[in-house]
Amino acid sequence: MSGLDKRVYTYEEALEGLTDNMTVLSGGFGLCGIPENLINEIKRRGVTGLTVVSNNCGVDGFGLGVLLEDRQIRKMVASYVGENAEFERQLLSGELEVVLTPQGTLAEKMRAGGAGIPAFYTATGYGTPVAEGKEVRDFNGRHYILEEAITGDFAIVKGWKADHYGNVVYRNTAQNFNPLVATAGKITVVEVEEIVEPGVLLPSEIHTPGIYVNRVIQGTFEKRIEKRTTRD
Amino acid sequence: MALTREQMAQRVARELKDGYYVNLGIGIPTLVANYVPDDIDVMLQSENGLLGMGEFPTQATIDADMINAGKQTVTARRGASIFNSADSFAMIRGGHVDLTVLGAFEVDVQGNIASWMVPGKLVKGMGGAMDLVAGAENIIVTMTHASKDGESKLLPVCSLPLTGAGCIRKVLTDLAYLEIQDGAFILRETAPGVSVEEIVAKTAGKLIVPDDVVEMTF
Numbered sequence: 001m002s003g004l005d006k007r008v009y010t011y012e013e014a015l016e017g018l019t020d021n022m023t024v025l026s027g028g029f030g031l032c033g034i035p036e037n038l039i040n041e042i043k044r045r046g047v048t049g050l051t052v053v054s055n056n057c058g059v060d061g062f063g064l065g066v067l068l069e070d071r072q073i074r075k076m077v078a079s080y081v082g083e084n085a086e087f088e089r090q091l092l093s094g095e096l097e098v099v100l101t102p103q104g105t106l107a108e109k110m111r112a113g114g115a116g117i118p119a120f121y122t123a124t125g126y127g128t129p130v131a132e133g134k135e136v137r138d139f140n141g142r143h144y145i146l147e148e149a150i151t152g153d154f155a156i157v158k159g160w161k162a163d164h165y166g167n168v169v170y171r172n173t174a175q176n177f178n179p180l181v182a183t184a185g186k187i188t189v190v191e192v193e194e195i196v197e198p199g200v201l202l203p204s205e206i207h208t209p210g211i212y213v214n215r216v217i218q219g220t221f222e223k224r225i226e227k228r229t230t231r232d
Numbered sequence: 233m234a235l236t237r238e239q240m241a242q243r244v245a246r247e248l249k250d251g252y253y254v255n256l257g258i259g260i261p262t263l264v265a266n267y268v269p270d271d272i273d274v275m276l277q278s279e280n281g282l283l284g285m286g287e288f289p290t291q292a293t294i295d296a297d298m299i300n301a302g303k304q305t306v307t308a309r310r311g312a313s314i315f316n317s318a319d320s321f322a323m324i325r326g327g328h329v330d331l332t333v334l335g336a337f338e339v340d341v342q343g344n345i346a347s348w349m350v351p352g353k354l355v356k357g358m359g360g361a362m363d364l365v366a367g368a369e370n371i372i373v374t375m376t377h378a379s380k381d382g383e384s385k386l387l388p389v390c391s392l393p394l395t396g397a398g399c400i401r402k403v404l405t406d407l408a409y410l411e412i413q414d415g416a417f418i419l420r421e422t423a424p425g426v427s428v429e430e431i432v433a434k435t436a437g438k439l440i441v442p443d444d445v446v447e448m449t450f
Contacts, residue, residue, distance in 0.1 A: 029317070030280075030299065030303040032280070032296065032303070079358060080356055080357035081356055082356035082357065091354075092354070100358060102363050103360035104279075104318075104321025104362075104367075105362075105363065107316070107317035107318040107321050122366070123366040124362045124366040124367070125366070127344070127394050127396065127397025128394045128396065129349070130358075160297075171297045172298045172308070173278075173280055173281050173282050173297060173298055174297040177316070180316055180317060180318050207316075225294070226299075227299075227305065228305055229288045229304040230288050230289055231289070
């Protein structure tokens with residue numbers, strides 16, 4: 001219809017242009033709110049040498065874990081990577097480089113990247129191995145370290161609903177890193193459970209405005225639960 | 233007798249005040265939620281982006297899109313809000329959370345904490361722990377006083393890589409409640425039936441024992 005219609009209709013189209021050695025930012029916390037079909041499309045395309053930035057790296061056989069099977073990830077930037085036997089194996093054998101980054105710093109790096117801020121000072125990590133090699137500066141008698149922003153060639157995002165303008169809302173805690181990732185990709189691709197007619201999403205309820213979004217696709221999701229806990 | 237995990241959670245819960253926003257780490261800190269007194273209202277923050285964590289769901293109401301920082305399925309209580317990870321850590325780093333409770337491997341007399349990395353063992357990551365200890369004014373560390381081999385975890389200097397430097401003022405172990413001030417641990421309370429001598433023997437860092445140490449009751 002117009003240049004503001006971000007819809008694509010196949011996953012192949014959704015990740016058109018993704019090639020070897022690119023940096024991919026992914027939303028999600030554990031298995032909650034992960035762009036599971038876009039991840040599967042990365043696997044299908046067989047691209048390698050990827051740098052992946054995500055809070056976690058999925059589990060064996062689901063989420064980003066599937067990209068480990070064919071060794072598509074060269075470098076992983078994450079805050080916690082404990083749930084994955086293949087990850088552990090590749091890490092210990094040196095096949096996979098890992099940059100462990102405090103969770104709040106990781107979120108802020110992508111927020112800054114999307115907002116045109118090249119770096120920021122934070123107290124997080126001062127005096128720890130995370131601070132090694134980083135500039136330290138004092139503000140008001142406290143120590144802070146300089147952390148650099150992160151941007152990606154592609155950002156892959158899981159939303160709940162979007163309209164064709166690329167306005168996105170997230171559902172419950174499936175929001176997590178997704179809105180931040182969405183701002184920091186050169187090409188931001190959002191997969192959602194439902195693409196609704198324009199006007200259905202109210203302007204004041206949009207989490208991610210369409211300006212950040214290049215492509216939107218509607219998918220179906222398994223939404224695997226990592227730790228099923230109930231009171232009954 | 234050393235405190236059970238439940239007693240440790242109960243003791244921490246006595247630090248809660250009406251109107252507090254509280255972040256509870258994984259393990260013993262999570263149990264604190266079971267001992268919030270009936271006459272106060274506190275809001276639990278979960279760093280994946282939930283302020284107002286409620287009880288676990290039922291089988292019928294379980295929701296894959298509603299988890300806590302431990303990746304367990306939870307509910308949102310009345311008055312809850314949900315936000316992105318940068319906002320979540322703005323709350324944490326910005327000092328807006330009134331009380332943070334988390335576990336550790338070691339703490340030392342300078343208020344340093346080590347809780348995420350044992351060299352030579354697989355390192356899984358720090359998650360949000362470094363942000364939590366850097367941002368909070370009021371932190372309680374919960375841990376056992378000594379390792380299974382009897383090695384003290386309250387040290388002159390942490391031996392493991394740090395999670396944060398100079399940020400811990402309060403420690404609850406299975407044997408005692410202590411504060412950290414001016415380069416020393418100060419014994420404030422003993423677990424029921426635990427002698428001061430035992431605590432002295434199991435505290436490697438400088439320990440001050442004031443005259444007014446009290447025994448906890450449950």
